[in-house]
Amino acid sequence: MMTRTKYRPAEIERKWQADWDSQGIYYAKDDAPNPNYYNLVMLPYPSGDLHLGHWYNYTGIDAHGRFMRMRGWNVSQPMGFDAFGLPAENAAIRHNIQPRTWTLENIERMRVQLRKMGACWDWPRETVSCLPDYYKWTEWLFLQFYQAGLAYRTKAPANWCPSCNTTLANEQVVNGTCERCHTLVIRKEIDQWLFRITKYADELLDFSGLNWPEKTVTMQRNWIGRSEGAEIRFVLRVEQEKVEIPVFTTRPDTIYGVTFFVLAPEHPLVGRITTTEQQKAVEGYVDQARRESEIERMSTEKEKTGVFTGAYVTNPVSGEQVPIWIADYVLMSYGTGAVMGVPAHDQRDFEFARKFGLPIRQVINPPEEEPSDPATWTEAKAHYGVMINSGPFNGTPLEEAIKAVTRYCEKQGIGKATVSYRLRDWLVSRQRYWGAPIPIVYCEKDGIVPVPEDQLPVLLPDEVEFKPTGESPLRYVSEFLNTTCQKCGGPATRETDTLDTFLCSSWYFLRYIDPKNDQEAWSKEKIAKWLPVDMYMGGAEHAVMHLLYARFFVKALRDMGLLNFNEPFTRLYHQGTVLGPDGQKMSKSRGNVVAPDDVVDAFGADAVRGYLMFMGPFDQGGPCSIQGIEGVSRFLNRVWNLVQDSAEAFSGAAVVDTEIGREIKRTTHKAIKRVTTEYEHIRFNTALAGMMELSNALIKARETEAVRTAEYRQAIAVLLKLLAPLAPHITEELWHQIGEHESIHVQLWPIYDEALTRDAVVTVVVQVNGKVREKLEAAPDASEEEVQALAMASERVKANLGGKAPKKVIYVPGKLINLVG
């Protein structure tokens, strides 16, 4: 036996990373002979250091990309940085450092760490969203949306700390108070820009042709929240003037059950309709509601609250007058901000009526049930049924009820069938410095004036001060703020809010394809070669917002003629979360953080990559254990020794056509089949288990004359190829050690012969009354009669059947026979 060299991960990893870099083998050409495969991972926020979660995510995309590459695809796997956002500004305030400096330093550090993974990053395509050559086009896109009528300015609420005089992100609100000064936070209406995503609500509900996790599709559907119903206008007189208040309802059939009416506390009509006697109570309640979060308000657990306004409104269908209340369970952001109170048939209205002693009237009765006294009810009856106590509509059957009332409203001109969505327009204004400027100028004469495209980008000034004024720091940079109007040439001021970073990340996957283009955001020809994205990986926390915004962007840009496909991401996969060894979320305060640099230094990148993928199902994540990394490290060592011990055999003459060789061949083909299937389904843990089984079999065979068979050599080569996507360095090194000269990462994936994966004899389980009593060997295609005869020959089976013949026999060919006595 030849003397082994020792497996030294650090050495070979450095060596091969340099080799791959110098050859640029992972930099995808646009016009390769093989088909393009866009392998995308959600780009990171440059927080400073790569943590284990990044490693987890990126190893997954990299293993998938390498697998697809070996299967013959021209894979591009780009990387970039989503570099605008709040943390840079916090760092600026805390450490007196320019956000740009802080961000770019972090990016540089992360680039170095990313290279240590040995992943096939397509670096020439890198983009950084906070650099002018990127945000120029973010601004340009804003203008396209504006010109298409998809961007508009209106009053919208923001979290406001009255003491710091500043708007706050939700994250900065702790238990309803400001994280810095603990003052109660209120919601304040300010002028802001929004994107009209609701225009695409219906198209966004269509997921056909997408290979996405079912749960993500469900979450997006629920988020959009389409419901069909009717808008009905209730009427009242205020100082002789007729005022109409529309309500949205999914149950127009319950209109005769309306016994009260509720407005959201922030409803614009509240001030106008409130009577003098009720004014104090109403104002107090509105104040209180402004301090509550929507999550608190929507809680069905919380006891209902509300205040009577003193006003009454007329039910346009029944003509009845009912009192108008305000209550926090009605949200201004859904429907029309007004609700018709039908306590008999809506649980929230029921609770409200019980709390305030309002009447409850049953108007819907399920078929074959007698109406009952609502006073005896413990909850609302929300089901459908026949209309009762409903004047001319009495007796309308449940199938007709909703349609009948809606039709009546339409005929009378008091309402119409309509569709309501939970989805709201996308608020893109941020009162912050570190974001892409909104390319808009305000002129006293001409109003809102977009910055001409040839003047883009509107550059962020470097010199800013972070003062708690409630406005973007940009407002105090006069060289930035003051400009001239492009229409009239008169003095004008710039928009000082910046864009939500979700906007930057809604199109980066387009820029990757053409990152250096200074003439246009992207070339349509290049986009056609790569888009839509074939695989998109990222956390499930983005299931709704980011993924919905990106879909909206693509659809809107398609309608502007800038793209010609419908969906950005054909296949989507969510990786899970890596937890600390204690099963808790990793955090400095818990002291359970595993730093990738430390474990990579100790075990090498390949062992860390392998362990992360072996830990459990990739979409589940789980606790990280150092001992687990050791385990995979041991496996890699065994593979190293196995190949080194076999290197000698590779140089000698092969023994051909032996029984032992055929057995190895069968094992090898079974392994290829299993591992390939697992890779296809992104099940890296079981893929690796399959490789371990193959390697265990080869280690056993090493002790026999099998080492000199051609099949054994092939098995070794196969094992290295199967392992290459997970452990790229060690496999590259060993590949060269067995005498190959090309990179293993440009080899083709091994293929298996189905016939060779089948066993000659299978184990059939014999059950008696559903319990396993015997196992026997049979041909895979043995008939029921044969297997039953074999089973009945067993003493155990006979004893368990009590010597009698079975009453019933269930046979699953090649697997199981169940004899029921």
Place this chain on the structure above:
RNA sequence: GCCGGGGUGGCGGAAUCGGCAGACGCGACGGUCUCAAAAACCGUUGAGGGCAACCUCAUGAGGGUUCAAGUCCCUCCCUCGGCACCA
């Protein structure tokens, strides 16, 4: 609260379609090698009972469907992600 996941040995997990529960790995125990230790290698390892052949129990809890349930249905408990300004 609402929406969406998840719960299997001492631990991470495996188990195409409802068909042998516990693959693979970690840990533990025993052994080989060694002056010794580490490493490496070999073996055992769900729980309970039995001298043994074997038997019984067991996939968060309780109920149900089925020849057969980790897998399907109902009720409940725990836990994780999202909830529109963290990204």
